[in-house]
Amino acid sequence: MASVMMAPLDLLEKYYPADSPVFAVLVSHSRAVAEMALRIASRLGAEVDVAFVEQAALLHDIGIGATHAPKIGCFGALPYMCHGIEGRKLLDKEGLPRHALVCERHIGVGLSAAEIRAQGLPLPERDMLPLSLEEQIVTYADLFFSKTPGQEQEAKTVARVRESLRRHGANKVAIFDAWLERFGL
Template identity: 55%
Template sequence: MHGEELLQKYFGTESVSLAIVLEHSRAVARKALEVARRLAEKQPLDLQFIEEAALLHDIGICETNAAKLGCSGEAPYIVHGILGRQILESEGLPRHALLCERHIGVGLTVDDIVSQNLPLPHREMVPLTTEERIVCYADLFFSKKPDNLSREKSVAEVRQNLGVFGEHKIAIFDNWHQNFNK
């Protein structure tokens, strides 16, 4: 069981949250595959993994308290990457699980977690592979706001959103943007 079937298993087949996460994740997968196909001409990439991981990157939201997304779990939204990792590890998808944990923004460092007092374990949660970075990059262009799911943000909007977390986050994005659009 992969991709959309796993989302249906955890969100329920008729839920508002499934519809939101599916539309968002499909948009992320399309953009990630577009980037990956361009890069695959120069380096080997696992396109199937990229597509599946993009579809599953937000599976942990099902266990969060995110009323605007139709979820009524106990955990705060920021924990959805870790919850997703647990879900995907239990489903026998360890590689997808790591991406799930590492996909928040351009990644979370221990310094980010401590300085922002985030309810997360004190460990590095940054994308390490090109495939992980591609999915994280694509995710930054799409929100989960129900009235804006399919609208792709501009580079300027992504940079502005990341700016709240510091210039170093914008620098990471700018590096990805340059490398992924050659």
């Protein structure tokens, strides 16, 4: 890990111009995720690295710029689903391997190598499942917030999160429900 970590927002600004629409959406979304993740981490107490949760929540979507998502100001060449692995590359390069894993593992409720293979997803064929408590907290909080401009701070309802996960299988909803029971809102 880097001996001195750049402040998360400064690190985002290293990769995105501060006056760009994508920076505004990214920071707004990431702050909403961080606020929820911090509430959860604070309730769980000593078992959670709260400072890491905040940093990781602010950086979890750093890879979006490499993807093609024009509605949020991203004009890269990759499918949006690749933002997690692109974020991992950036944060590994910054000397932040633990933060990098949050980027890679936060897609939905996580993806297994078997799912990636079976669905022919444009991702490396490896497990990308949130394993640590901190990874799970950030991934869970992220499910509640979109990056739709102007709506980044509006939390989705539990029913809406479940509905969006349902199309990916009952097992994804079950993971969410277990997190909901453990983490609350």
